[in-house]
Amino acid sequence: MSQRITIALNGEEQPLPPDSSVGDLLSILGSDGKSVAVVVNDAIIRPENRSTHQLQQGDRVELLIFAGGG
């Protein structure tokens, strides 16, 4: 089995199996992804592209949701 990769998830290191997609990452985190915005290296990854967008070693991934705010 090939080496795991490490991404920066919301600023913290997150190991992942190689060839993981954005969709795989969301599954690992237990999110259905419906109300989560995904940003990889400053680019927004739309829902229709999440299963095909493969994450690379060192990618900066941000997951954002709506929370209370005024």
Next chain:
Amino acid sequence: MDVLKLGSYTFSSRLILGTGKFSNSRVMLEAVRASGAQLVTVALRRFNRQQAEDDLFGPLSSIEGITLMPNTSGASTAAEAVRAAHIARELSGSPFIKVEIHPNPQHLMPDPIETFEAARILAKEGFLVMPYIAADPVLAKRLEEVGCASVMPLGSAIGSGQGLATSEMLNIIIRESTIPVIVDAGLRSPSEAAHAMEMGCEAVLVNSAVAAAGNPPVMAEAFAEAVAAGRKAFMAGLMEKSGSAVATSPLTFLGTY
């Protein structure tokens, strides 16, 4: 019918509610329902596996007639606010964005230069830009000129409950503006909201006043009634003030004036 017009959107409610600082999301949702608000603000936050239940998109979307207005809170530059707006639009599908750029957590006063720049860019991109600003008539005019959907000057500092401390400047902004003026921040009581509406504001945005009330849903309802009453009074036209007494009853029956 008297409606609030923002871009191509119309709203019968003139109360905009913020969703921060509530003790829990159940109370917040009750308050949103009780307020009758049709435009509700939300903030972007990093997803946290442990706090997944904090996500408000689903619960808020389930309330009929609600349009989300995400804010750019957390941004301290125009570039960060533009980036936040893009992400927020992706999530909400709403064209509304409350541009909120306050670099100093001590007073939370909005940065006029970064706010202007972010608003200019986002309005050009087709967002319905609702900038949170100090009560500055010159800045308000400049924001109108670059295509903002409204201006949202503060009544007083965010969360301070100091009311309409800026009313003199608000009056100038209202008089000069051709886009809706919405008082955002600082209100504490429904009477202040009614006052803002009587002055000619097109709407008010409250959050802390409801969230930090003893009974938030009831306070939300009180604000809704006050905003409606204030609007009605504005539309009816307030009487002119007089420097001296003007009798409402005949003075000739018994008296010998």
